[in-house]
Amino acid sequence: xxxxxxxxxxxxxxxxxxxxxxxxxxxxxxxxxxxxxxxxxxxxxxxxxxxxxxxxxxxxxxxxxxxxxxxxxxxxxxxxxxxxxxxxxxxxxxxxxxxxxxxxxxxxxxxxxxxxxxxxxxxxxxxxxxxxxxxxxxxxxxxxxxxxxxxxxxxxxxxxxxxxxxxxxxxxxxxxxxxxxxxxxxxxxxxxxxxxxxxxxxxxxxxxxxxxxxxxxxxxxxxxxxxxxxxxxxxxxxxxxxxxxxxxxxxxxxxxxxxxxxxxxxxxxxxx
Numbered sequence: 001x002x003x004x005x006x007x008x009x010x011x012x013x014x015x016x017x018x019x020x021x022x023x024x025x026x027x028x029x030x031x032x033x034x035x036x037x038x039x040x041x042x043x044x045x046x047x048x049x050x051x052x053x054x055x056x057x058x059x060x061x062x063x064x065x066x067x068x069x070x071x072x073x074x075x076x077x078x079x080x081x082x083x084x085x086x087x088x089x090x091x092x093x094x095x096x097x098x099x100x101x102x103x104x105x106x107x108x109x110x111x112x113x114x115x116x117x118x119x120x121x122x123x124x125x126x127x128x129x130x131x132x133x134x135x136x137x138x139x140x141x142x143x144x145x146x147x148x149x150x151x152x153x154x155x156x157x158x159x160x161x162x163x164x165x166x167x168x169x170x171x172x173x174x175x176x177x178x179x180x181x182x183x184x185x186x187x188x189x190x191x192x193x194x195x196x197x198x199x200x201x202x203x204x205x206x207x208x209x210x211x212x213x214x215x216x217x218x219x220x221x222x223x224x225x226x227x228x229x230x231x232x233x234x235x236x237x238x239x240x241x242x243x244x245x246x247x248x249x250x251x252x253x254x255x256x257x258x259x260x261x262x263x264x265x266x267x268x269x270x271x272x
Contacts, residue, residue: 002085005035010050014091019127020262021089027132033064037073073106078113092120092256115269117152126260133162134230145236148268153234154204166210168193169217218254234264
């Protein structure tokens with residue numbers, strides 16, 4: 001990642017991603033740019049003016065501004081977020097009850113298209129409690145889908161000089177109904193996450209911690225994160241189109257809605 005972008009429009013909600021972008025860019029030691037997409041050339045000057053006014057806020061630092069003309073913000077930002085040299089931060093809205101609206105339809109579309117992690121902050125994001133990333137926590141559940149984010153998480157933890165922790169939640173009431181999928185038979189045992197941490201240590205030569213929680217997955221994760229500071233959560237999504245759940249089950253969109261920390265979300269390229 002050589003440059004970090006923060007997607008903004010004229011809404012107050014989108015401006016909340018500024019603090020995340022500034023802090024993450026500083027920690028990564030990369031340039032920080034505010035990016036906005038308008039449908040026609042006629043909207044460029046107006047949008048640029050709004051953004052320049054916003055960037056007078058001290059939290060914006062020395063961010064540059066780019067206003068792109070494209071018929072689809074989802075397509076443009078999704079392509080941008082998919083570049084290896086770029087990182088994209090966005091605000092995830094907190095509307096209920098439709099899951100896609102929980103994170104905003106544009107944000108959902110970007111996540112589906114990027115096939116690389118997109119850095120999201122939800123409506124309860126607390127920039128003061130998470131000024132940098134000291135710990136990158138990665139949610140895994142024994143499935144191939146959840147583990148798809150691991151290569152990205154390892155690389156990001158190295159860049160951030162952050163500790164890596166694997167986070168597994170054992171939901172005993174739901175486990176019996178979950179079909180086997182590349183490791184679900186192991187998910188009821190802490191041996192799965194312990195072995196995964198050991199494998200990552202061996203393959204990447206880095207310290208990897210792990211934690212196993214019990215109970216409702218979303219509630220357990222949010223409760224565990226509640227008192228943490230300077231962390232980022234990382235998890236994968238199904239990212240299906242339309243108004244279906246953009247994240248795997250109900251867990252990820254509930255976590256996005258409630259978490260005070262930023263969340264790196266990935267839709268793997270090969271899930272169909």
